[in-house]
Amino acid sequence: MSDSPRESVPVLELEGLVVRYGRFTALQGLDARFQGGSLGLLGPNGAGKSSLLRAILGLIRPARGSIRVLGRDLRRGGAALRRRVGYMPERDSWIGGVSGVAGLAHLAEISGLRRDDAMIRAHDVLHFTGLAEERYRPVATYSVGMRQRYKLAAALVHDPDVLFLDEPTNGMDPRGRVRMLELVDRVRREHGIHLIVASHLLPDVERLCDEVWVLDAGRLRMADTLERLTAEARGAKRVRLPAAAAARALAEAAGREGFEVQEGERAAEVILSRPDREVEAREVFRLARRLGLEVHGLKPAARSLEQAFVEVLEGDG
Amino acid sequence: MAFRAPDYSRFAGPRSRAPAWWPIWRMTFRRGWNSVWVKRFTLLGLAIGLGTTVLLYGVQQVLPEWRELLEAAGEGSGQGEVLRFDAGAYLVLLRLFLYPVLLPLAVLLGYDLIAGDLRSNALESYFCRPVTPWTYVLGRTGALLSYLMLATLAPLLWIWIFDLSTAPEGHFETIRRVPFGLSASLLLTGVTLSLLIQALTTLTRSGTWTALALAGLFLGSEFFANMFASINQEPDFRILAFFENLDAVANGFMGFPDETAGRPGFEACVAFQAGVSLLSLAYLLRRVKRSALVG
Numbered sequence: 001m002s003d004s005p006r007e008s009v010p011v012l013e014l015e016g017l018v019v020r021y022g023r024f025t026a027l028q029g030l031d032a033r034f035q036g037g038s039l040g041l042l043g044p045n046g047a048g049k050s051s052l053l054r055a056i057l058g059l060i061r062p063a064r065g066s067i068r069v070l071g072r073d074l075r076r077g078g079a080a081l082r083r084r085v086g087y088m089p090e091r092d093s094w095i096g097g098v099s100g101v102a103g104l105a106h107l108a109e110i111s112g113l114r115r116d117d118a119m120i121r122a123h124d125v126l127h128f129t130g131l132a133e134e135r136y137r138p139v140a141t142y143s144v145g146m147r148q149r150y151k152l153a154a155a156l157v158h159d160p161d162v163l164f165l166d167e168p169t170n171g172m173d174p175r176g177r178v179r180m181l182e183l184v185d186r187v188r189r190e191h192g193i194h195l196i197v198a199s200h201l202l203p204d205v206e207r208l209c210d211e212v213w214v215l216d217a218g219r220l221r222m223a224d225t226l227e228r229l230t231a232e233a234r235g236a237k238r239v240r241l242p243a244a245a246a247a248r249a250l251a252e253a254a255g256r257e258g259f260e261v262q263e264g265e266r267a268a269e270v271i272l273s274r275p276d277r278e279v280e281a282r283e284v285f286r287l288a289r290r291l292g293l294e295v296h297g298l299k300p301a302a303r304s305l306e307q308a309f310v311e312v313l314e315g316d317g
Numbered sequence: 318m319a320f321r322a323p324d325y326s327r328f329a330g331p332r333s334r335a336p337a338w339w340p341i342w343r344m345t346f347r348r349g350w351n352s353v354w355v356k357r358f359t360l361l362g363l364a365i366g367l368g369t370t371v372l373l374y375g376v377q378q379v380l381p382e383w384r385e386l387l388e389a390a391g392e393g394s395g396q397g398e399v400l401r402f403d404a405g406a407y408l409v410l411l412r413l414f415l416y417p418v419l420l421p422l423a424v425l426l427g428y429d430l431i432a433g434d435l436r437s438n439a440l441e442s443y444f445c446r447p448v449t450p451w452t453y454v455l456g457r458t459g460a461l462l463s464y465l466m467l468a469t470l471a472p473l474l475w476i477w478i479f480d481l482s483t484a485p486e487g488h489f490e491t492i493r494r495v496p497f498g499l500s501a502s503l504l505l506t507g508v509t510l511s512l513l514i515q516a517l518t519t520l521t522r523s524g525t526w527t528a529l530a531l532a533g534l535f536l537g538s539e540f541f542a543n544m545f546a547s548i549n550q551e552p553d554f555r556i557l558a559f560f561e562n563l564d565a566v567a568n569g570f571m572g573f574p575d576e577t578a579g580r581p582g583f584e585a586c587v588a589f590q591a592g593v594s595l596l597s598l599a600y601l602l603r604r605v606k607r608s609a610l611v612g
Binding site: 057058059079080082083085087089091092093094095096097098106107109110111112113114115117121124125127128130132139140154156158159186187190191 | 323324325326327328330331332333335337340341344348351429433434436437438439441442443444445446447448449609
């Protein structure tokens, strides 16, 4: 584990952030704070995820509001700040006319590394991202997956404290996607680099992030931890029974006992919760035994990120 | 380089304080040197400079009084002209560097610098680092201009220094203005060409179309300059003629303003080139910003 500090200052603070492209308002007064760790920006296409990333990086000037990254106001310390962040854009991006490693060393130098260090780092990160064999080839000759990994290498080459990834697995095959997520996850877990990922691929966010912001039509619809977002109710239990009739019988009895009862995804499933405390396994078994029912499965009730995401967008979150 | 395991490691070394435009400048410069044709034209410029000094040295060794003999030959020709290796000779040399070296080099090196970056979306990679559109343009244009000066101004100044060191007393007075004239003329033309070519590349986004547009501009400017000048009976419209403009600027800075009737004025030509430079810079910055910062 790296000794990189998880700063006490928030990694990202937004206050009344408004971003406009001409008459179109892409972000409408965002207020949010990300203390550190890994954050997923979720939202349908056009929700404002990329605009938010680009505004944070200073690529777009906000019409109103303020952005603080690692405690620094973007308007005052933008250049110094950009030495501490790495950005993997959604579109392909590389320095033309030179080999992959030379282009990467060039970008590292621009971000403040000395010439020799920049070249060593360029080789290192290309090894790390699995592009060592291709490092002397022009990037224009790389495949889609290789270009994605090259963009990750470019974002990491100057060793940032915060890594911004915009659709990191775009266009990758399943194996390449898993490999990319592993690389990012290693950087996050083993080296303490803060991560901000914009994606419409929910499994990617579920794999990488602790915290989620859901954006829709330029507004922040929800900001919470992934754990809380996916938990149906704290301490709820999903009970699986042999048949739908058994599930109905258990639901009726549980309702009389003061449980809150919801239907599960399957007919033979029921979700039990208590408004005031966690549901204990033994009380579910006791109830089932009293009714002469056999419990086939019992586990904490959680909804998938996809369910949670849809509910938030539909206004149920 | 030692083998390194494929693992990520944090960087703990010292950070550089060099400005962000410096690596861009250096890479642009190196890219120029790596291009075969750019290298050939650069070597041509350096070879002309070196060849001229070798020639001067040889003549100096064989005929130490060659300068006096040259003057006598001029007087003896009976055409009333004085043949001297003075500022006038440097004007001829300047033209030799201006057209066969500076012009093709500016096109060969400049045509794909920003167009290439636009094609590979490199601007996004630059601007998410401590690089602003100004720094980027400064790095690219500064390197292009330095390259042009290396291939033209440096050999010319080398000739001047050699000439001065081997000439008799009093020769300095005849070539005193030369370094200023060479520098001002080449710098103004170099800046104008660097910015104009790069502005065009942002418009066309293609090296081929930029080269064609430049050829059209150079040739078309002669036609339109002639047309406007004859319609309005105003010779200053000839500042629009590209090659005539370059000539007038070189003549003026070297101390030989062409005051023949029907030729464009020196000041008007300088103002025109400065105007083209400013407009190109403004357009270049706007396009660069729009390409990478919005969308």
